[in-house]
Amino acid sequence: MRRLRPYAVPYLLWMGLFILIPTIILIILGFTNLELYNIGVFDITLVNFSIFVQDQVVNALWNSLSYSFVTTLICFVIGYPVAYYLSTLSEKKRKILLAMMIVPLWSNMLLRIIAWEKIFTPTSIIADIFGISLDLLGTPTGVLIGMIAMYLPFMIFPIFSVLEKMDYKLIEAAKDLGASDLQTFVKVTFPLSSGGVVSGVIMTMLPAMTSFVLPARIGLGKINLIGNIIESKFMKEVLGSSGASINQGAIISLLLMVFSVISFVLITRVDKEGETLI
């Protein structure tokens, strides 16, 4: 097999081009006045940090942290029992239910968000058919429900995949040694599933923190997250916004990357080869 090693080399170069180089450029952009579309001489400056005194940016940061935290917490509280329950079922039922949970993810994300938008409108099709009238557009509750529904499967899958592979004999051994159900769970089952929990928390928290279509649509633009700020800074030609500044956007992106790196180090600790990621 040794002779096949060269096959991995182009991958390293490819990943370097698309991960390492843009990260370096983002750092340069964030700490200088370099213009991305007109690369030339640049000076080192901290002027881009001035965005952190803008109320809009501070609010977005706070919203990103609080919304992603609450979403992740609720997803965990709901998701762990679901993953546990699924793992106790017979193989056939387990397969069917798991497939049923994956299937909705094949539906377009944007249309799913639009569907929630319709559900949360008082005069919606849901109100017309079922008589349930909700008025949650532009409210934190609406945004949270949307986020939980969107990211819940990403909490359930990794926890389930760890619980499914767990050696059941360990639990029996704990019981034989006199542990109660609760003790067995706290001392054996839960610690053994911690890798899945870490993956699940990260795979829920990072997308929730950076989502920008969902808060824009369901929050009616009243609730902004970091993603909305990044969009407004980077997408000058699409949005035609006057506040666009790639250098300021770079600073916020770097901040996101810090979260990403922390998450990554955590995941790598519990799951070196990414087996809980798919």
Place this chain on the structure above:
Amino acid sequence: MMKLSLKRKIIRIIGLSFTVLSFLMIFTPILVILVLSINASTKGYSWEGFTLKWYLELFQKDVMREPIMNTLVIAFASTIIATVLGTMFAIGINALEKKKRIQMMVINNVPVVNPDIVTGISLMIVFSLLSFTLGYYTVLIAHVFFSIPYVVLSIMPRLKKLDPNLYEAGLDLGCSRISGVFRVILPNISTGIISGALMAFTMSIDDFIITYFTSGAEYMNVSTWLYATLSRGRSFTPAAYAYNIIIFAITIAIILFVNLKRDRKEKTV
């Protein structure tokens, strides 16, 4: 003993009710999309009777033709390229010594863990450095980029189960390095390759964020087209819901077919 079984029953009921709640939350939007796709109303605020006209409109009118064609072309092209490259890279990674293999897998997982918005911006920056005009080719490269890690992840477990001596035996029996890959390795990891390809396809066809940052203002797939329409304050035709239901049904059919075929194969072996 009675107490214990009662406690277990309660735990089971909690598990069951949370599972029901999860399915409700996950399926509600799909149900709404389905209802909107067969509802005669254009605005979609009320039920105005059953119709299939949106499904017909999809094939008759030109409104959505371009974004749909773009989405499909990118999905097929990026799946083929990402599957070929991902398979090659996975074979290379698997042949490395343990420490290097783990390092490569860590690098492989960066785009999987990274939020899409970071990946999108990173790609956009590289394209602007290389002075690529944003459009078809940049979107294609972007989709290949985010798909490869998933292909590698789904092939790796199969490769690990493969006895390395088999490949060496193939070489001893006269295979060249490349024909050894085709005759010994690929047949043994085919299920991993297929599930990797399916994953790449389903991710490409629904992608919004990465396409949004790498496509420029002219080139649109269905997701970015929907977003652009809504951002301009316009509403789109319910044919979009019909499109989604069709793609959804086709995906389910393909996955069911592949799984059934695999089950049958595994039974006969």
